[in-house]
Amino acid sequence: MRLEIMNAKLPLQNDTDRYHLIAEDGKWIQISKQNTLWSASFLTSSEQANATQVRRIDAGNRIVLPGLVDGHVHLDKAHTLAIAGNESGTLMEAIQNYREQAPGISKENVKQRMKRTVLDSAAFGTTAMRTHLDFFTADDGTVAKRTIEAALEVKKEVQDIMDLQLYIMSDPVTLDDSFKGLLQEGLAAGIDGIGGAPHLSLDFQASVRALFEFSEKTGKPLDLHSDETDDPSVNTVSMIATEVLNRGMEHQVTVGHLCSLSAMDQAKADQTMHVIKDAGIHVMTLPGANMYLQGRSDRGLIRRGVTRVKELHELGVNVAVASDNIQDPFHPFGQGDLLEIARLSTYAAHMNSESDRLNTLAMITEHPAKALGYHSGTYGFSEGAPANCVVTNNETVSGLLADLSPDRLVIRSGRLLSKTKRSVHWFDASDCHVHSDDEHTKN
Ligand SMILES: [Zn+2]
Structure with missing residues (x-):
C-alpha cells in the first residue's frame, strides 16, 4: 500500500516550502519539497475507492504534523x-x-x-x-x-x-x-x-x-x-x-x-x-x-x-x-x-x-x-520512520491554535486511521434551531 500526501505545510521543518510525502508499507520513503503548489489530477473519490494500491491526499496547503x-x-x-x-x-x-x-x-x-x-x-x-x-x-x-x-x-x-x-x-x-x-x-x-x-x-x-x-x-x-x-x-x-x-x-x-x-x-x-x-x-x-x-x-x-x-x-x-x-x-x-x-x-x-x-x-x-525514546528513525518526517501524521484544517500555526478545528485526517502506519469532519447545519431562522455534530469515521 502506497500513500501520497501533497501540498503539505510542515511548519516544524520550515514555514515556506510545501512538501510531498510518500509512504510505502507503513513507512515514509520520501519527504521532498515542492517548488509550487500542485494542482495534480487527483483521483476522484470513486476512483480512490477502487485504488487499493495508492491513496493520494491533497493537503491543500494545510499544516501536516507528525503524529x-x-x-x-x-x-x-x-x-x-x-x-x-x-x-x-x-x-x-x-x-x-x-x-x-x-x-x-x-x-x-x-x-x-x-x-x-x-x-x-x-x-x-x-x-x-x-x-x-x-x-x-x-x-x-x-x-x-x-x-x-x-x-x-x-x-x-x-x-x-x-x-x-x-x-x-x-x-x-x-x-x-x-x-x-x-x-x-x-x-x-x-x-x-x-x-x-x-x-x-x-x-x-x-x-x-x-x-x-x-x-x-x-x-x-x-x-x-x-x-x-x-x-x-x-x-x-x-x-x-x-x-x-x-x-x-x-x-x-x-x-x-x-x-x-x-x-x-x-x-x-x-x-x-x-x-x-x-x-x-x-x-x-x-x-x-x-x-x-x-x-x-x-x-x-x-x-x-x-x-x-x-x-x-x-x-x-x-x-x-x-x-x-x-x-x-x-x-x-x-x-x-x-x-x-x-x-x-x-x-x-x-x-x-x-x-x-x-x-x-x-x-x-x-x-x-x-x-518517550523515539528518534529520527522511529518518529517524524524522516525516511524509514513510521508514516504517522495528522493533516489539519489550517494553513497557519496561529490559525491552527485559534480554531482548534476538529477537522483532521489521522494517518497511522501509512493508512487512513480516522477522518473527523465537523458539520454545521443552519435551518430557517424561524426554527431558531441550530444543530451541529461531529462525525467520526474509521477506515
Ligand atoms: Zn500526572
Whole structure:
C-alpha cells in the first residue's frame, strides 16, 4: 500500500516550502519539497475507492504534523469525575476521593474508559501516549493487580491505533514484599516503566533513592511526578537530578509538573534549572491540572502553578506539554486533544510570539517523542520512520491554535486511521434551531 500526501505545510521543518510525502508499507520513503503548489489530477473519490494500491491526499496547503505524542496521561482515571468529584479543587481531595472509589471500579470499567480515551485522542491525531497507572496499596493487592491487567490488555487491544507506554506509580519505601512482588510481575509482564510522586512520600529522600535503585535493578526507565505544589521549599527535582548524575543516567529520566519551581525565588530557580539541564532531565508541563489544582490557598493574585516553561526551554531543557488528567477529580476538563493543550500552554506560559507558538507545536510532537525514546528513525518526517501524521484544517500555526478545528485526517502506519469532519447545519431562522455534530469515521 502506497500513500501520497501533497501540498503539505510542515511548519516544524520550515514555514515556506510545501512538501510531498510518500509512504510505502507503513513507512515514509520520501519527504521532498515542492517548488509550487500542485494542482495534480487527483483521483476522484470513486476512483480512490477502487485504488487499493495508492491513496493520494491533497493537503491543500494545510499544516501536516507528525503524529502527536501525549507524554503524560492517566488513562485509568480518565472519565471518573462522575464517581469521584472534587469539591475543594485541591490535589489532596482529588487523591483522597479517587482512592476511596478505586476499589469499587471493575476491571472492565477501567478498560472501557482507557479505550474510549485512547480512541478520542487518536481521532485528534495522537499516535503515542505514556500513561501513568495508579498502584492501590490499601488492600491485599487486588485493586492494583486489576489495574495492571486492564492496562496490559488495553495496550495490546489498541496496538494498531496507539503506541501506549505504561508506567506504574509507586512509593517503594512503603511497599511490603507482596506489593514489591506485584510490581515486579507487572514489569515482567510488559509494564514499560516506573513512575511515582516522591514529593508526596513521608520520606521523600528515601523514596527518590529507592525509585532509582528499582530502575537500575529492573532496567526500566523512570518518569516521576515531581514537586506538584506551590511550596517553594519543595525541591525533589534537584535530588532527582543528583541521582541521575551520580548514576550516569543523563537523558533517560522524565519529570512532570515542577510547580514549586515557578514559586521559588529567581536565584534558587536558576540553580534548580541548571541542575535539571545538566542531568538532561526531560520535563512535562501539565497546565490543565496545574491551573486547576494549584494556588488554591492563594487570595488576590492566584498563582497558575505552571512551571517555568520558557526559561527551561531557553536553557536547552527538553520541555513537552501533555494532557495529564482528563475529566476526573484532578482535572474536570480535557478531551484528549493535544492542540487544545498546546493552546492552553500559550496562555499559561505566555508562549505568544511566533517562535513560541511554533515551539508549542514541538511540545506536543518532537519534544515528547524524544522523552518517550523515539528518534529520527522511529518518529517524524524522516525516511524509514513510521508514516504517522495528522493533516489539519489550517494553513497557519496561529490559525491552527485559534480554531482548534476538529477537522483532521489521522494517518497511522501509512493508512487512513480516522477522518473527523465537523458539520454545521443552519435551518430557517424561524426554527431558531441550530444543530451541529461531529462525525467520526474509521477506515
Ligand atoms: Zn500526572
